[in-house]
Amino acid sequence: MTTNQPLVQDQSLSVAPETPWWKGAVIYQVYPRSFADSNGDGVGDLAGITARLDYIASLGVDAIWLSPFYPSPMDDFGYDIADYCDVDPIFGSLADFDALVARAHALGLKVTTDLVFAHTSDRHTWFAESRANKDNDKADWYVWADAKVDGSPPTNWQSVFGGPAWTWDARRGQYYMHNFLGSQPQLNVHNRAVQEALLGVVRFWLDRGVDGFRIDAINFSMHDPELRDNPPAPPSNKARTRPFDFQQKIYNQSHPDIPLFLERIRALTDEYPGRFTVAEVGGDDAVREMKLFTAGEGRLSSAYGFDFLYADKLTPQLVREAAEQWPDAPGTGWPSWAFENHDAPRAVSRWTPEGVEPAAFARMKMALLCALRGNIIIYNGEELGLDQVEIPFELVKDPEALKNWPLTLSRDGARTPLPWASGESHAGFSSVDPWLPLGATHGDLAVDRQQDDPASLLNLTRRLIALRAAHPALRLGANAHWIADGDLLGFDRVAGGEHVRCLFNLGGGAIDIAGRCAGAEPIILLNGADPAHLPPCGALWLKLEGKN
Structure with a gap:
């Protein structure tokens, strides 16, 4: 047996037909800006994704997950949404989206998209109306509060990206809340009218054929209406690089009414058979919240945590402890796992042991991911073994890294363009300089280099996914x-x-x-x-x- 070539026994065992398609599914995350550029502007787009769907289908995955493609000023590269029901021109049009869904479905792929319901962009028309005065129809659609008597912010809450979670707005004569950037004002999801508007967004995309949703930062979607200060965090040996790290995040997030809103989302998606919902949940109390958000039949299908995404080392204890939090027991939800995504450094760069070839580690890592109980999510380029790219400061786009440089690793290093053809300009991603530089070694890992090599990680990934699908013990x-x-x-x-x-x-x-x-x-x-x-x-x- 060679070090690269797996031994495969083809022993297909069918999954029970009543099992939902998403249970045990393999989902392929596409970061649209960096997947494939179809029009030569240096930024990936929906038409580029559609043109490459055959490649994704060839992996054997069940579904794709598209990171945001909605209209946005791109302060946080799409996670600051200015219109929930359209496509940003840089990515194409609604017609392009419809064509993508049609082609994906023809190939047997489900399509899931991101919903960002904790906040919008400050360019959203809802916020423009809300900030105009205190008496309009949307005055209470965002979280507004008066200053303290000394003019300081209403609470001590801190934003994830650094600095207070409040910004003064002279038009309203009040502060507005933001858990992330100042240009990402916090929606008041306690407000029933806001919930109705967000449910309208869900229905809009369901009617266009979307098969499911990843709900971003959902535990940030409701705050404490009493505006109580967060207590200080207990002493820790971990480095604290942001004011956010100095508090227990009790009152700015994780309100107990969040599951009630999730039940409303689930009730709506149940009107469309076979739809899938997964919560993204981070923070100090993530596991409890993940289980809460997926409890019983009336909440979300699955939850997606951060057990592996920021771990500096992959250990047997880490894997066991993460998996044992989700036993095969009545009333326990169904987990989703990822080793990489658009927010976290490439795992091959974080975890490869000293003295081991990254290619060997990447093979073992993919076999481990494909063996886990739950849904698994493969981030585009992970199947090629891409490593983290060092982005020089003058090319950094990531707003979190820019605010906390050099203590925060730029997320850009995991968002670089996908290499399609090693011998082409910009590795076949684009005909012009891309929005982020390609990795210096990524041309050698390009799809065309691996496509016809039976010992490549790309082809191993295909075999592992096929084996997972063929063996009910591995999938379910x-x-x-x-x-x-x-x-x-x-x-x-x-x-x-x-x-x-x-x-x-x-x-x-x-x-x-x-x-x-x-x-x-x-x-x-x-x-x-x-x-x-x-x-x-x-x-x-x-x-x-x-x-x-």
Whole structure:
């Protein structure tokens, strides 16, 4: 067995037809600005995505997730929305979006999009009307409050990106709240009229054929109406680089009425059979909130946390602890997992052990992701093994990094253009200089370099996804028999009569596993692994003897 080439046993076992399509699904995240530029302006667009949907479908994924493409001044690159029901001209038009959905559905791909319901852009017409005076129809659509008697902000709340969570507005003679940038005013989602307007947004996109939604920063969507100050955070050994880190975020977010609004979203999406909803939840109390937002049949389908996205090291204990928070038990929600996304540094740069080739680590990492119980999300370029790009300060676009330079790593390094063709100008992404520079090594990892190489990470990813789909134990099965011993990670996936054992070496030294795999039939072996030993970053999946 070579270090690159997996051994695959084709043993298709059908998933029960009543299982929702999204349960155990593989979702491919597309960052539109950096996926494919169809019109030569240096920025990716919807037509570029449509032209590359065959590539995405060839991975075997179930769905795509599109990061925001709505009209926006791009202060936070689309997460500051100026119109929820249109497409920013830089990405195309509603007709382009409809064409994307039609082509995706023809290829068997579901389409999910981002909903950003905690805030809008300050360019949104809702905010323009709200800030005009205190008596208009939308006066209470955002979070406004009077100054304290000394003119200071209403509370001590701090914004995620740095500085107070309040900005003075002379037109209203009040402060408005913002958990992120000052140009991202906080919606007052306590207001029933605001909820109705947001539900109208959901229906607009459902009527255009969207199959599901990722709901961004949903635990920031409601504040404490009594405007109580946050208490200080307890002492910590972790570096605090922002005023936000010095507080317990009790009153500026995570209000107990948020699940009631999520139930309204779920009731609406249930009018459209087969729709999927996933909450993005970060913060100090994320797991509790994720479970709350997915409890029972009337809330969201799944929740998406930050267990791995900012971890400096991948350890067996981290994986086990994250997974065991979501047992296969009645009343417990269904998790979604990601190792990378548009906000977090590329995992291959964070986690590759010293002395190990990044390509070997990337193979093991993809096998681990594809073995996890829950939905898994692959960020565009992860299937190619892209690493984090060092962006010089003069080219940084990320507003969070600009406000906190150099202590905050720029998110731009994970948002660089996808390399399609190694020999073409700008690696086939665009005919002109792209909005961010390509990675210096990414041309060697381009799609055309990997497409016809059976030992490439791209083709391994296709095989792993196919195996996950073919084995109910891997797609839907419960976890059992955890091992977290040094660098050795192991767990079984069990569904009905099928029993698959998964073992991974997360470190840079060899591990003896003799006796752990007696009588097992290999499904896949990676990086020189065999049933007796795991070399550095070795991995294997095994079908246990006597189990169907």
